[in-house]
Amino acid sequence: MVTRVVHNSPIEASLLPTFIRLAKNLVAATFGFMKLIPATFILEQAEKDERLKAGKIIETTSGPFGLALAIVAAQRNYSLTLLCPKGVDPAILEQMANLGAKVEVLLDQQECIDQIQARRSKDRELFWPSQYHNPQNSGSYAGVAEAILEAMGNVDCLIGAVGSGGSLCGTGKYLRLVGQDLRVVAVDAMGSVLFGKSSVPGRLPGMGNGVMPTTLEHRMVDEVHWVTSSEALCAARRLHKFHGMCMGTSSGAAFLASSWWASKNPDKTAVVFFPDHSSRLFTSLFCKETLQAADLWLDELPSEPKEISHPREESNRWSRLEWARRSLNSWELAREASE
Ligand SMILES: Cc1ncc(COP(=O)(O)O)c(C=O)c1O
Numbered sequence: 001m002v003t004r005v006v007h008n009s010p011i012e013a014s015l016l017p018t019f020i021r022l023a024k025n026l027v028a029a030t031f032g033f034m035k036l037i038p039a040t041f042i043l044e045q046a047e048k049d050e051r052l053k054a055g056k057i058i059e060t061t062s063g064p065f066g067l068a069l070a071i072v073a074a075q076r077n078y079s080l081t082l083l084c085p086k087g088v089d090p091a092i093l094e095q096m097a098n099l100g101a102k103v104e105v106l107l108d109q110q111e112c113i114d115q116i117q118a119r120r121s122k123d124r125e126l127f128w129p130s131q132y133h134n135p136q137n138s139g140s141y142a143g144v145a146e147a148i149l150e151a152m153g154n155v156d157c158l159i160g161a162v163g164s165g166g167s168l169c170g171t172g173k174y175l176r177l178v179g180q181d182l183r184v185v186a187v188d189a190m191g192s193v194l195f196g197k198s199s200v201p202g203r204l205p206g207m208g209n210g211v212m213p214t215t216l217e218h219r220m221v222d223e224v225h226w227v228t229s230s231e232a233l234c235a236a237r238r239l240h241k242f243h244g245m246c247m248g249t250s251s252g253a254a255f256l257a258s259s260w261w262a263s264k265n266p267d268k269t270a271v272v273f274f275p276d277h278s279s280r281l282f283t284s285l286f287c288k289e290t291l292q293a294a295d296l297w298l299d300e301l302p303s304e305p306k307e308i309s310h311p312r313e314e315s316n317r318w319s320r321l322e323w324a325r326r327s328l329n330s331w332e333l334a335r336e337a338s339e
Helices: 010-014 036-048 064-076 090-098 109-122 135-139 142-152 166-177 229-243 249-264 279-286 288-293 334-338
Strands: 018-023 026-030 056-060 079-085 102-106 157-161 183-189 223-227 270-274 306-308 319-322
Touching (some): 010 064, 026 142, 026 249, 056 109, 102 109, 135 166, 142 166, 157 166, 166 270, 183 249, 223 229, 229 249, 229 279, 279 288
Parallel strands (some): 056 079, 157 183, 157 270
Antiparallel strands (some): 018 026, 223 319
16 A cells, blocks of 8 residues: 655655665665754744744854755744855855845854854844754754664664764764664765864865864764765766766765765665755756866766875875764864864
């Protein structure tokens, strides 16, 4: 018998993943728009404890979380101000504005945070979801962990690209809580500070970070992969070619790391997160001439990551480090990385 579920809204439909098998031991947890999970949860919690009584929200965002907040805020008639650092995709800014958010583009993430603090010191009723430091971000993924358990039973490895760390650490924590002996594999962008490299321009949408979020729990992570922009783009095209799935670059990067992991561990089962589709990336993903002009085109992907033994070890291609559930401090670069 076929069971058909009718969701009450597109938001509700996005709160739980659809599972798609990519290989015998690799399953993708795909989402319509994953950031709707923390956006909905954080606003609902704030409604419950009356921090949203005035109906005014402010947040800094470089894309997906702000867009998700704008969708939920529009449905619930909240006033939303989004402060974006320079460089956010203009199409996303337009979408946010179309949803009724007041969008302001500032210099960088630090200026956005300074502005939020200044405005909140004048208006204490402004609610700041603060996805990078709000434990409710990770907490919102309990339902995803439950869905994984229900769909798959035992899982040996969870792999995902990391921005705030909320999805990977939140889901991983719940899976470990119920006794799963889980390996957690984080996928980061080359120019990101998250796992101890220094911040340089050119991060990928949704993954990597220029500032250190407290929602990322380094001690949960067993293994880190860094992927370049051109490798992530090439992997996203490979995902399209071999599975007909048109996903974004962070899914591409996660696909690269997870396919490798699954092939090296044929007796283990892995789940990989694909947080959203790539409709806004169609041109940039497939347009060879544009990508070649930007030095972002790759014909072939390396078959193996370069093994490195320290986060600061030089590498300009897909690399892998056995993180071994260490703290960032233990690599003796924390002060430098978080400045
Ligand atoms: C579009 C998108 N949404 C969400 C995420 C996951 O982000 P977080 O680590 O903040 O949960 C990613 C990470 O790759 C992403 O690309």
